[in-house]
Amino acid sequence: MFAERVRRAGEPPLSPGTLPAPSLTPGQGLWLLAAAAVTLAPHTAYFPPWLSGLCTLLLGWRAWLSWQRQPPPHRLLLLALTLASAVGVRYAFGHFFGKDPGVALLALLLCLKLLEIRRARDIRSAVLLCFFMQLAIFFEDQSLPVAALAVCGTWLAIVALLALADPNAGHRAQLRTGALLLGHGMPFMLMLFLLFPRVQGPLWGLPADAASARSGLSDTMSPGSISDLGESPEIAFRAEFTGPLPEPAARYWRGPVLTQFDGRTWRTSSSPESATPSYTPAGRRFDYRMTLEPHNQRWLLALDFPGPAAAALRFSSANQALLPRALQSRSRFELSAWPDTPTGLHESTVVLAAALTLPDGYNPRSRELAARLTAGGGSDAAVLERVIAHLRGSDLTYTLRPPLLGRHSVDEFLFDVRRGFCEHFASAFTVLMRAAGVPARVVAGYQGGEVNPIDGNLVVRQSDAHAWTEVWLAGRGWVRVDPTALAAPQRIAAGLAAALPEGEALPLMMRQDLGWLRDLRHRWDALSNAWNQRVLGYNPDRQRELLARLGFARTDWTMLVGLLSGITVALLGALLAWASWQRRARDPLERNWQAFCSRMARAGHPRAPWEGPMDYGLRLAAALPQQADALLEITTTYARLRYGAARERADIRALKRQMDELELR
Helix, strand or coil: CHHHHHHHHCCCCCCHHHCCCCCCCHHHHHHHHHHHHHHHHHHHHCCCHHHHHHHHHHHHHHHHHHHHCCCCCCHHHHHHHHHHHHHHHHHHHCCCCCHHHHHHHHHHHHHHHHHCCCCHHHHHHHHHHHHHHHHHHHHCCCCHHHHHHHHHHHHHHHHHHHHHHCCCCCHHHHHHHHHHHHHHHHHHHHHHHHHCCCCCCCCCCCCCCCCCCCCCCCCEECCCCCHHHCCCCCEEEEEEECCCCCCHHHCEEEEEEEEEECCCCEEECCCCEECCCCCCCCCCCEEEEEEECCCCCCECCCECCECCCCCCCEEECCCCEECCCCCCCCEEEEEEECCCCCCCCCCCHHHHHHCCCCCCCCCHHHHHHHHHHCCCCCCHHHHHHHHHHHHHCCCCEECCCCCCCCCCHHHHHHHHHCEECHHHHHHHHHHHHHHCCCCEEEEEEEECCEECCCCCCEEEEHHHEEEEEEEEECCCEEEEECCHHHHCHHHHHHCHHHHCCCCCCCCHHHCCCCHHHHHHHHHHHHHHHHHHHHHHCCCHHHHHHHHHHCCCCCCCHHHHHHHHHHHHHHHHHHHHHHHHHHHHHHCHHHHHHHHHHHHHHHCCCCCCCCCCHHHHHHHHHHHCHHHHHHHHHHHHHHHHHHHCCCCCHHHHHHHHHHHHHCCCC
């Protein structure tokens, strides 16, 4: 037995070149397909439809090949598909250079690479492409769901590499090992996130759609323009108040002020700007922090009426707070509001004249109505009360789906259809006031908001978009009048859902009557807000604040790189020491083997660091021929238990007895 083992040990091992080239096993194909599908899924929201469809077809083809155990397509076919894909990208984007065509080409290369896999290096290349695509999605979207998909895609890609290294391992073992490896990288990821020097603004410049319109308010208003937003659950902004919240009737978030009217559409007009508002804040004060979503406009959408703030704000003569430039990324602002402040007490005659202008040839019946309401004379305040009383008794209906209106939109709303959304009410009321000789203008913005009980934030959605009227009265200045409240007071007190007529339903995610859905929406909003504030909002200023709290007053790039390097070395050393200790402490087989090797070393036969158990056993057997069989049995059993597919505790205990019973003479 001893001679036979010595003879086998002397045979040269197989060289790597003689090993057969690995093929794509079903397990490897499963994990690669899963990794590619999860990686490409968020990209489909930004790809052209033909590109998403082509990627889906190619992945389906790969799945069919794996299911049927078919060989990869011919190289000429793959070459033709590659050229056709390149032509499609060139035709769709007009060029090959830039982020969008580059990401599209990477997606197609990933799908085509899956079709041509023949060797282990092809699998590794496909996994690397998955990693690149997981990074590329953050050019477009950095939301929490996309980040979760990226983590899942990374996990599956790691599992695909594990399946390549050990095709015989079970799926659960591969998933568990992949999760363990991913977890080991989390401390380093967190350290890099906190300490790596931050860059102000996007790393690759502004997104391709930075100058394009987004969902939200416009600087024009016509019938149907705001009702189109009524079914949008997208968040416009969040407000976190440091004290009590303003009552619902005071939650008017001011947007563009519309003064020009052509008979159907209201538009903004240019007005001078200043660094301070034209009014003096007075009365109640509300302090809050606003997190405003990008809308590609200069509007701050502050709570009426904003005062000077730490941010470099501008104020129009129409009392609108403006940003220095269009908002193209999520931003936070520390603001204050004085809702009871009088404004425009000494308004210029030019502004008042513009607030009386009406186009000729439009809405004749509305003009006649205004003339009848002013026939009794009286002050502007008295005329205002008569117009309000008339509209309150006109049986107008508030609806999210108003009918289309023609040339005389105000006449048709007031006298014919009698159904409309907030823009219909605001437009009609403003026209009546101007026709009655009272200066009036339309203000677009948002009204209300929903308090999230999870984090206490006031969440304002696009569905809260609203329009109201401001009239100018001598001695009182600009006075807010909300004509919508005349027909649907619930809209102001309880929101859109409470004001709609019976039978007119909202989209599922906006319904308030389903408690479980409302609770789910609140929890998701709170989680998304925490992600936005703590992760996406971690900018250079917040990094400097963190380092200052840790005692690092100087925070230039040199210090950050040095600190990062030192912590990395310390963490690596601690991790290696912990892993070594854990392996020895938890593995009884390894502990017994180390004790056996120490015993042999005391007997004058230490094991070399590079010496494996089989070679060590052969050397011990040659040095101690009387115990050769026992020594070879011990080392062979250890190698089998150490490197075999499975081990039993009884086998480990039996090996321990063999080691203890070994007598050295």
